[in-house]
Amino acid sequence: MIFDVGSNKMKSLGPILTVLMVIFAFWYLMAIKLNSQWEYDQAVRAKVEVGFWDILPNTMQQKKPVLPAPHQVLTGLWDGLAGQPITSKRSLVYHAWITLSGTIYGFVIGTAMGILLAVGIVYNRAMDLSVMPWAIASQMIPIIAIAPMLAVVVHALGASAIVTKAVISAYLSFFPVLVGMVKGLRAPEQMQIDLLHTYSASKTEILWKLRFPASVPFLFTSLQVGIAASLVGAIVGELNQPAGLGARLLQGTYHGLTVHIWAALIVASLLAAILVKTIQGFERITLVKMGMRK
Amino acid sequence: MNLLIAVMLFWGLAWLVNLRLARSTRPIVRILVPMIFGITLLVLWEGLVHGLDVSPVILPPPSSVAIKFAASYKVLWTDLTQTFFKGALSGFIIGALVAFLVAIAVDRSPFLKAGVLPIGNFMSALPIVGVAPIMVMWFGFGWQSKAAVVVVMVFFPILINVIAGLAASERMQRDLMATWGASYWQTLFKLRLPAAMPFVFNGLKIAGTLSLIGAIVAEFFGSPTMGIGFRITAEIGRLGLDMIWAEITMAALVGSAFYGVIVFLERRVTFWHPSQRH
Numbered sequence: 001m002i003f004d005v006g007s008n009k010m011k012s013l014g015p016i017l018t019v020l021m022v023i024f025a026f027w028y029l030m031a032i033k034l035n036s037q038w039e040y041d042q043a044v045r046a047k048v049e050v051g052f053w054d055i056l057p058n059t060m061q062q063k064k065p066v067l068p069a070p071h072q073v074l075t076g077l078w079d080g081l082a083g084q085p086i087t088s089k090r091s092l093v094y095h096a097w098i099t100l101s102g103t104i105y106g107f108v109i110g111t112a113m114g115i116l117l118a119v120g121i122v123y124n125r126a127m128d129l130s131v132m133p134w135a136i137a138s139q140m141i142p143i144i145a146i147a148p149m150l151a152v153v154v155h156a157l158g159a160s161a162i163v164t165k166a167v168i169s170a171y172l173s174f175f176p177v178l179v180g181m182v183k184g185l186r187a188p189e190q191m192q193i194d195l196l197h198t199y200s201a202s203k204t205e206i207l208w209k210l211r212f213p214a215s216v217p218f219l220f221t222s223l224q225v226g227i228a229a230s231l232v233g234a235i236v237g238e239l240n241q242p243a244g245l246g247a248r249l250l251q252g253t254y255h256g257l258t259v260h261i262w263a264a265l266i267v268a269s270l271l272a273a274i275l276v277k278t279i280q281g282f283e284r285i286t287l288v289k290m291g292m293r294k
Numbered sequence: 295m296n297l298l299i300a301v302m303l304f305w306g307l308a309w310l311v312n313l314r315l316a317r318s319t320r321p322i323v324r325i326l327v328p329m330i331f332g333i334t335l336l337v338l339w340e341g342l343v344h345g346l347d348v349s350p351v352i353l354p355p356p357s358s359v360a361i362k363f364a365a366s367y368k369v370l371w372t373d374l375t376q377t378f379f380k381g382a383l384s385g386f387i388i389g390a391l392v393a394f395l396v397a398i399a400v401d402r403s404p405f406l407k408a409g410v411l412p413i414g415n416f417m418s419a420l421p422i423v424g425v426a427p428i429m430v431m432w433f434g435f436g437w438q439s440k441a442a443v444v445v446v447m448v449f450f451p452i453l454i455n456v457i458a459g460l461a462a463s464e465r466m467q468r469d470l471m472a473t474w475g476a477s478y479w480q481t482l483f484k485l486r487l488p489a490a491m492p493f494v495f496n497g498l499k500i501a502g503t504l505s506l507i508g509a510i511v512a513e514f515f516g517s518p519t520m521g522i523g524f525r526i527t528a529e530i531g532r533l534g535l536d537m538i539w540a541e542i543t544m545a546a547l548v549g550s551a552f553y554g555v556i557v558f559l560e561r562r563v564t565f566w567h568p569s570q571r572h
Binding site for chain 1: 309312313315316317323324327328330331332335351352353405406407408409410412413416420421423424425426427428430431432503506507510511514515516526527530533535538542545546549550553
């Protein structure tokens, strides 16, 4: 069994590496193509004749390239992660931490709201009929679009910057949790509920002993979607704020520091990957402990 | 104070009516109950704003948003054309087509499929909106950069769904096609693509909501003097919250309509699927 999983992973490793290598090769080609224009312009300005091979090395070490080459991004990333003290405002660890705290804050609130609403919806038909359509409609509002407005409003109400992000993150993460939990809480079969009735279990007992345990796999699937959404919310929510990965993106745009933008993007992606993996880890441990998976 | 009490009374009353209605199983109830709930929300909003003297700079009442909406339909329409029709829709169509073609190409080689699928899965969990500043830098402030962001955003969800969909037909069905001497393309068009459609529409639905968000967020990083995202940032500076809410209302309506169109197409195309047969 164990060997099986191992060999499967080994089998897909080859193709993944190949595709990644193609992507990197394409990236380098694009970097040369997009950045060469600037080098030619410089040469014209300096009145020198240059050939393609003269400018080739330069296209990969410009200060403000149109598309930084992968190694430039990696250098920028390393410099941002390890080259600064982590309390420095130039450190990506510092910005990532700010974004992460907003993400987690909002994610916890959103998840709690989603679970509470789901319990209400499962137990009350009036709530099911009235809240559910509006919860779906609420997701049609491009909430991210009103992030800047929320920032102003929340600030005017005297709350701190992290609350703005948390509000947006919570709004984005509550919906997947709500939908997943409604499905999960309704997952037990009528036969199982009837059995608990014959034990004369109360509604709360059915909730704790049957519905909640049955909903756990659904919950974890939604949490994975929810945390990714939370992160996007936090990043967009901090566009107008002084610190955070979103702020870093916007500052990079203003100053044309493309390497900064790409480095911030990669940190955001790493953060997303770590968060999702963490949830998957919790999922595995919980399900194994509950005896739902070996 | 009286207003607040009146609002609370209305809330309680509406809730009682809904509780009452929810006991019935007639189909009309499914429309009536959410409508009453929606009206209650609006009344609560309006009443609380007036009753608590909330400044219109923080939260304008729905009535003034409605008035603003009606008064500035021309501006709203130009913003809508810029952001939705030029930015989001063209990006959505290009992204969907490219993802579709790439998926079909990738599907031919199991080696490529094994490489692209995990990467695509990984990419669609990433905060791709972040490429917005890069696209604005490459394609300028016009709608082209917004379309480019949308293309990148919708590409991966559609790609992985089409690849998954192409694997949805059963071995037996493909064997049957083979016994009829069907070529690769015949099998693709007559069996595998139709079988993939529920997955394709799943991807399109996810991408549909993403596309409007992508186009609006991209405008925060630079845009001409029109567009939903531009208007929102501009009105924040002037504290014109009623205009912002009017834009949001429009974005929500258009987003819902777009989603509705996709669902409508899905019903027509995948009428045979168990989830569509009620």
